[in-house]
Amino acid sequence: MKKPVDIEKQRSNYEQFLKSRKQVILSLIDEEGRPFTSYAPFVMKDGKFYIYISQIADHYRLMETNEITDAFFIADEAETPNKFAAERARWRCTSANIGNEGHDDIFDLFNESFGEKMMDVLRGLDFSLFELTPIKGRYVVGFGLAFDLDVESGGFHHVVIDKKNDNQ
DSSP states (O other), X not given: OOOOOOHHHHXXXXXXXXXXXXXXXXEEEOTTSOEEEEEEEEEEETTEEEEEEETTSHHHHHHHHOSEEEEEEEXXXXXXXXXXXXXXXXXXXXXXXXXXXXXXXHHHHHHXXXXXXXXXHHHTTTEEEEEEEEXXXXXXXXXXXXXXXXXXTTEXXXXXXXXXXXXX
């Protein structure tokens, strides 16, 4: 008999995993309808992700023209014992360019994570702050341990596939 999954423990693991990440992989659609992938350093506040990116970056332009951005977080490859079951989370997000004024609380988080000197340099350039608002996602921590994430309901639901019925 299978051991039951401790949902609260896995939720805590998920929260710790996100807190340990400093970069997010961004997936968007380009003007020709093709997938485009990039990354950016990020901070989190009140369940939202914030990135600070340059206007000359392709993902800046694409984030302004796409309603949806996928945000992907993955464990460090060097710390992943099984490459087929790497710890990871993916969120479907809306994104908005919120500019640079009046967001001192967010910039304080960037200063803490990436250094005040670095942020002072970037704030003098053509960078802008984007807010990614998660809608729904999935957290995977190993074989048979996938969880659907729902912001609206606060849901953290174990994904279970009935393999007996899949073979019909």
